[in-house]
Amino acid sequence: MDDRMMRAVLFDRFGGPEVLYVGRIPRPEPAPGEVLVRVRAFSINGGELAARSGSLRLFTGRKFPQRVGLDLTGEVAALGAGVTDFAVGDRVWGIVGRTGFGSAAEYVTVRAERLGRVPDGLDLAAAAALPVATTAITALRDKARLRPGERLLVCGAAGGVGNAAVQLGRAYGAEVTALARAANLDFVRTLGAHHAIDHRTVPPRELGLFDVVLDTAGTDLRAFRRLLTPGGRMVTIAFDLARPAASLSYIAASAVHGGGRVRFFSGNPTRALFDDLARQVAEGGLRPVVDRYFSLEETAAAHRALEAGGVRGKYVVRVD
Structure with missing residues (x-):
């Protein structure tokens, strides 16, 4: 050959x-x-x-x-x-x-x-x-500056970035609420979620208020943004591919209109972030x-x- x-x-x-x-x-x-x-x-x-x-x-x-x-x-x-x-x-x-x-x-x-x-x-x-977990580190630690004792909502908690965010949120000392399918609620609890909620049966308006919202889908940004406390922060790693122009325009407009800017970014890790990832694994805050x-x-x-x-x-x- x-x-x-x-x-x-x-x-x-x-x-x-x-x-x-x-x-x-x-x-x-x-x-x-x-x-x-x-x-x-x-x-x-x-x-x-x-x-x-x-x-x-x-x-x-x-x-x-x-x-x-x-x-x-x-x-x-x-x-x-x-x-x-x-x-x-x-x-x-x-x-x-x-x-x-x-x-x-x-x-x-x-x-x-x-x-x-x-x-x-x-x-x-x-x-x-685990490489995708660098996105969760950036979102929670660097973009949202999540602090111990704050309330964190993870939308799409069972997926690649979401499961890492649940684990990291717990490691960072936050009170973690995980949104997932009904079949995955026990799973996200094993990751460290304090509360696990079926996103198909509980609408966003009934979830309460959060200091930090991490959204991994980008399809319902307005509804989740309304859940922010005064001074709350929302981070999304996705936009609505069915309506990309409208979705990206809303993210941009959130910086100047209303309370709580939606922070959007695409993961692009370098060596220092992979070193942080290795430390999280070594310290037991994150597992594949x-x-x-x-x-x-x-x-x-x-x-x-x-x-x-x-x-x-x-x-x-x-x-x-």
């Missing part, structure tokens, strides 16, 4: 999970400042579902084939010029970039500053559930939660499962 080639998940047109296939493409070489990673696992994220369907075509373009995979765990296979803080064989986790994809492959090149070391003793496949493992050839099935809803933690794809 030609070791200059590798397997990767590709798609040649926008559409449902069925457009994904495993093809063979040239193995990349690390440019200066980059690291070549032998990928062991990656997780399935909502952003790549949107990219695959075509909802993000303004950002991804229309040139095919396109690739999927945002985060990864693996081992350093080669170093680009100028990279001195990693060695071949180091166990790493990371993210390929804010708008880039491509970790659904046997190898991927990543800027060195977008990688961190996986804590000793943590299985690489399970660890693939994997709903189910898939093989590389089952990536389409993993996309289909995430679209169906009901995930508990993360769907992780093992590349081996």
Whole structure:
């Protein structure tokens, strides 16, 4: 077999999970400042579902084939010029970039500053559930400045970012209320939620008031913003893909109209944040939660499962 080639998940047109296939493409070489990673696992994220369907075509373009995979765990296979803080064989986790994809492959090149070391003793496949937790750290600690004793509402608490936010909220000393499907209420309680509420049966107006609201869906921003206490903070990591212009306009307008600005950001972690993630794991404030493992050839099935809803933690794809 030609070791200059590798397997990767590709798609040649926008559409449902069925457009994904495993093809063979040239193995990349690390440019200066980059690291070549032998990928062991990656997780399935909502952003790549949107990219695959075509909802993000303004950002991804229309040139095919396109690739999927945002985060990864693996081992350093080669170093680009100028990279001195990693060695071949180091166990790493990371993210390929804010708008880039491509970790659904046997190898991927990543800027060195977008990688961190996986804590000793943590299985690489399970660890693939955690890079997205850097988004929860940024949202709660840096954007919302969550303080001990404050009331935190996590919308979408059973998902990838949501389950990490519940764990971190508890670790930060907040009183955590988790919104999830009825079938996942016991699950979010095991993560540390003080209160678990079925979002399908309890409307937002009946939830009470919160110092911090973290929204992972972006589809009902107005309703959740109304739940903020005076001085409350709301952070969203998503906008309504069905009405993107209206949703983004509302987020922007919230900074100047009414009480409580909606803070929106897209996770783009660097080394320091991955170091923070490793510390949270080492201190016991955060653990990986994997709903189910898939093989590389089952990536389409993993996309289909995430679209169906009901995930508990993360769907992780093992590349081996």
